[in-house]
Amino acid sequence: MRLCLIPARGGSKRIPRKNIRSFAGRPIIAHSIAAALNCPVIDRVIVSTDDDEIAEVARAAGAEVPFRRPAALSDDHATTMDVVKHALEWAESDDERGSAEALCCFYATAPFVTAGDLQAGFERLCESGADYVFSATDYAFPIQRALRLEGGRVAMFQPEHFNTRSQDLEPAYHDAGQFYWMRSAAIRAGKPIFGPDAALYLMERERVLDIDTEADWRFAERLFSLREAEGTAQ
Numbered sequence: 001m002r003l004c005l006i007p008a009r010g011g012s013k014r015i016p017r018k019n020i021r022s023f024a025g026r027p028i029i030a031h032s033i034a035a036a037l038n039c040p041v042i043d044r045v046i047v048s049t050d051d052d053e054i055a056e057v058a059r060a061a062g063a064e065v066p067f068r069r070p071a072a073l074s075d076d077h078a079t080t081m082d083v084v085k086h087a088l089e090w091a092e093s094d095d096e097r098g099s100a101e102a103l104c105c106f107y108a109t110a111p112f113v114t115a116g117d118l119q120a121g122f123e124r125l126c127e128s129g130a131d132y133v134f135s136a137t138d139y140a141f142p143i144q145r146a147l148r149l150e151g152g153r154v155a156m157f158q159p160e161h162f163n164t165r166s167q168d169l170e171p172a173y174h175d176a177g178q179f180y181w182m183r184s185a186a187i188r189a190g191k192p193i194f195g196p197d198a199a200l201y202l203m204e205r206e207r208v209l210d211i212d213t214e215a216d217w218r219f220a221e222r223l224f225s226l227r228e229a230e231g232t233a234q
Contacts, residue, residue, distance in 0.1 A: 001043045002122070003100040004036040005087045006063065008108040009074045010051030014212050019049075019108040020057045023217075024224045029054070030061040031111035037062050038115035041122045042104065048087050050074035066090070080105060081187075088187055103187065106179040111224055112207040113178050121181045121201040130199040131186035135176035137208045142169045173200060176208040 008029055012018040020027040029047070036045040047058035048069045055065040067090050073082050084105050092099040102125065104118060117135070125133040144161040147154050156162060161169065180193065181201075191197055209220045 001091070001100045002041055002102050002104070003087070003091055004039070004042045004045045004104045004106055004118070005084060006032055006036065006045070006047045006058070006106050006108050007080060007083045008047055008049045008051070008054050008058065009069065010049065010054055011074065011076075013076075015214065015217060017053075018211070020054055021217075023111055024221055024228070027057050027061070028111055028211075029058060029108040032106055032108050032113070033058065033061040033063045035113055035115045035118060036104070036106055039118040039122075040115075041119050046087065047108075048083055066094075081193075084182065084187060088184060092184075100184050102181060102183055104179055104181050107177065109211045110178040111220070112209065112227075113203075117201070117203065118179060121179060124199055124201050125181045125183070128199040131183045131191055131197040132180060132193045133199045133201050134180040134193065135178040135203050135208070136173045136200040137176050137203050137205045139172050139174060140205060142166050143172045144169045173202070176203055177210055178203065178208065 006029065008019040010017075015021065019029050023031065033045060033047070036042050044064065045062070046064045046066060047055070049055050049058065049065065050069045050071065055068070058065050069083065069086070072078070073086055084103065088100060088103060102122070104122070106113070106118070113135070121133050121135065144158045144164065146157045148157060149155070186197065206223070209216065209223070211217055211220050
């Protein structure tokens with residue numbers, strides 16, 4: 001079984017009730033649920049939450065909410081991997097549906113991810129032989145030219161690249177924070193995601209938004225509406 005887990009706790013601070021706030025006409029979590037339900041390589045879509053209203057919205061959007069997340073995994077100190085391990089343990093104890101060979105952790109606030117992205121990420125997992133595949137994108141500017149302040153003055157992190165042409169610098173990437181495909185065996189073994197057993201699924205920078213502030217939200221909605229008008233939204 002291939003399981004999609006959407007973590008969605010109720011205690012978001014910077015944007016209250018973020019996971020179920022209306023985004024482009026429907027709760028933002030509904031966009032993630034729809035993408036997962038439309039992905040042919042995903043067998044089951046579940047939402048892990050501690051919140052009754054989120055559970056209700058998730059079920060209305062077509063996801064399962066077969067358990068309630070424990071309070072110990074719902075505060076600001078719980079990690080995503082803690083939530084993933086809890087869901088995997090639950091799935092492996094669910095005799096009716098069987099254990100999960102792979103799990104996709106897919107965030108509730110990733111409305112620019114499509115079913116095709118999720119499928120391509122899983123295919124990358126299979127083809128690469130990696131334990132993890134996660135969404136990533138390239139930095140907009142060469143990290144070798146990064147600056148820092150020393151006593152209020154500017155210094156380069158890598159001054160040896162002051163005269164290096166941008167096209168001659170090695171590309172660098174960062175975690176897009178959208179979704180993560182994981183082999184269950186790697187989760188159980190506690191293997192780190194950022195390491196030699198991981199591969200990347202690259203996304204365009206314009207589809208990678210970290211929605212953490214009201215300004216982020218407004219910008220993301222405008223971009224989503226523009227993509228919908230162009231026929232490029234999910």
